[in-house]
Amino acid sequence: MLDLLQMTGKQRQFVALLQSQPQVESLNRFCAQHGFDINFINGFVRSGALEGYVLWQEQIHPTWRLTAKGEDLGGQIPGMALADRLLNGITDRAILQAELGATFSLHYGALRREQAVDLADGEGEGQVVVLKSSVLAAYPQRQALFSQIAAGPLTVGQDETASGTASLDWLQQQGYVARHRTLDHCLTVLPALQNLALSDVVSALTSELILSGQWQQVTLKPYDIQAEVPDVAYGRPTILTQCIQRIRDIFLNMGFDEMSGGMVESAFWNFDALFTPQDHPAREVQDTFYLANPQTVSLPEDAEFIQQVRQGHETYYGGQWTEAEASRAILRAHTTTTTARRLYQLQGQDGKYFSIERVFRNETVDRTHLAEFHQIEGVVVGELLSVRTLMGYLTYFYERLGFKNLKFKPTYNPYTEPSLEVLAYHAPSGGYIEVGNSGLFRQEMLEPLGCGHKSTVAWGLGLERIAMLLYGVDKLSDLIGPEIAIRLNP
Ligand code: PHE
Numbered sequence: 001m002l003d004l005l006q007m008t009g010k011q012r013q014f015v016a017l018l019q020s021q022p023q024v025e026s027l028n029r030f031c032a033q034h035g036f037d038i039n040f041i042n043g044f045v046r047s048g049a050l051e052g053y054v055l056w057q058e059q060i061h062p063t064w065r066l067t068a069k070g071e072d073l074g075g076q077i078p079g080m081a082l083a084d085r086l087l088n089g090i091t092d093r094a095i096l097q098a099e100l101g102a103t104f105s106l107h108y109g110a111l112r113r114e115q116a117v118d119l120a121d122g123e124g125e126g127q128v129v130v131l132k133s134s135v136l137a138a139y140p141q142r143q144a145l146f147s148q149i150a151a152g153p154l155t156v157g158q159d160e161t162a163s164g165t166a167s168l169d170w171l172q173q174q175g176y177v178a179r180h181r182t183l184d185h186c187l188t189v190l191p192a193l194q195n196l197a198l199s200d201v202v203s204a205l206t207s208e209l210i211l212s213g214q215w216q217q218v219t220l221k222p223y224d225i226q227a228e229v230p231d232v233a234y235g236r237p238t239i240l241t242q243c244i245q246r247i248r249d250i251f252l253n254m255g256f257d258e259m260s261g262g263m264v265e266s267a268f269w270n271f272d273a274l275f276t277p278q279d280h281p282a283r284e285v286q287d288t289f290y291l292a293n294p295q296t297v298s299l300p301e302d303a304e305f306i307q308q309v310r311q312g313h314e315t316y317y318g319g320q321w322t323e324a325e326a327s328r329a330i331l332r333a334h335t336t337t338t339t340a341r342r343l344y345q346l347q348g349q350d351g352k353y354f355s356i357e358r359v360f361r362n363e364t365v366d367r368t369h370l371a372e373f374h375q376i377e378g379v380v381v382g383e384l385l386s387v388r389t390l391m392g393y394l395t396y397f398y399e400r401l402g403f404k405n406l407k408f409k410p411t412y413n414p415y416t417e418p419s420l421e422v423l424a425y426h427a428p429s430g431g432y433i434e435v436g437n438s439g440l441f442r443q444e445m446l447e448p449l450g451c452g453h454k455s456t457v458a459w460g461l462g463l464e465r466i467a468m469l470l471y472g473v474d475k476l477s478d479l480i481g482p483e484i485a486i487r488l489n490p
Contacts, residue, residue: 002049005201005221010036011044016198018054018189026061027185032152045185053193056185063153063182064168070146070176077146077176079110082128083139086117091127093119111135142167149177240374240479243467244356247376250400251354254393256378259353261338263360266297268326269337272309273344274415275445277317278325282333289360289371291329299327305344308448316444331360334460335377336415340449343441346381347450354378356463367475374463376436381456387418390438390457394422398435401466407432415445422461426469433469436461 116135407423416439423432438459
């Protein structure tokens with residue numbers, strides 16, 4: 001059925017033209033005459049939209065078209081320019097050569113081949129002699145038909161006067177034109193179309209329409225949400241930013257508050273407050289970035305707190321705990337620094353916190369490792385929290401992202417006991433891969449922070465790992481840096 005409202009402007013124009021005539025013999029010619037794209041109109045007709053309004057019949061016309069040789073002629077057949085002048089009585093060779101320049105011999109050669117001309121000697125020297133004027137006389141028609149075909153296929157039999165046929169035969173013999181078969185349609189317009197009222201349909205509401213009040217009269221074309229629209233390459237957040245936003249939303253919805261901390265930290269908050277001994281291998285320069293400027297970060301002024309940390313370390317690990325080592329400035333190696341600071345602030349108050357921030361490790365950079373990455377940190381402070389609580393939070397969180405079948409594996413952290421490595425199932429590789437680390441903070445850590453009477457569950461998860469799994473990326477350089485593909489979007 002013809003949907004008047006959904007027709008495009010071109011289609012309406014076409015339908016309106018059809019209304020004014022009972023029959024269209026050749027749709028091809030009709031389109032050429034009125035400036036319609038024949039493929040577009042064929043598509044419209046074949047879509048069945050005009051069913052009940054027109055009858056259409058397929059026709060295959062033999063047509064004349066230019067050959068490749070014909071196309072190469074640049075619009076004029078050889079011989080034409082000279083024939084034209086000779087017909088006008090110009091026979092002086094010097095003049096003809098001056099006028100035709102380098103093409104003289106081309107045109108002369110063409111006429112000579114038909115034995116229509118010759119170069120006179122003796123008495124008429126310097127003249128071009130016409131031997132067969134009938135051949136010259138045929139040229140204007142040959143040229144006219146050639147030009148017509150160059151402008152568009154000419155239906156065979158359309159110019160079937162005897163001379164026309166002879167000219168077309170000649171053009172074909174020369175290899176300038178050839179016969180082809182062209183698909184065409186003949187349309188018969190039915191009364192239903194003639195009686196159709198094509199009201200004015202407006203596709204855009206303009207300020208003129210609104211100001212003039214005309215908008216009340218016109219019929220507005222409804223939106224077609226299926227319509228093809230051009231692809232627009234607009235700016236959008238990178239994948240990593242999108243991931244951060246998604247994860248932030250999940251934790252906010254779980255009732256967590258976001259926390260954040262500085263990238264430059266003291267070894268104290270990164271290690272000592274987390275009950276990591278001063279001779280722990282993670283503190284070596286191979287693992288951690290130590291800063292030259294600033295070289296130190298001052299320790300908390302709370303002397304009792306420092307004393308408790310010192311005592312804890314010296315009692316448990318032995319040896320001497322020094323403030324000098326604890327004050328060394330580093331780039332934080334994990335966001336658990338922020339958690340430690342928050343616990344110290346809370347002094348045993350309950351709460352749920354998360355952060356998604358950047359951390360730095362002195363690692364060899366490769367396809368899946370960079371010296372900096374993001375951690376999704378989380379901590380819950382409360383009563384009677386257990387390994388089950390921890391597994392519950394993590395399972396819930398990863399499920400929101402679509403990761404089911406988590407696995408937990410015992411591991412070791414100086415500051416948690418027990419400690420659980422988190423593994424997620426990675427369908428493409430058919431195996432489990434490590435996505436994070438977690439645990440319950442130890443009493444030795446919680447005590448100096450003023451949270452000794454509480455229990456906690458905490459985790460630090462890799463953001464890039466999640467992003468790579470979610471977006472099917474296997475190189476970090478596809479996620480970070482100048483080569484990231486903007487189009488990489490789920
Ligand atoms: N800080 C640990 C890491 O960087 C993660 C972690 C956080 C583990 C909190 C336990 C508790 O791997």
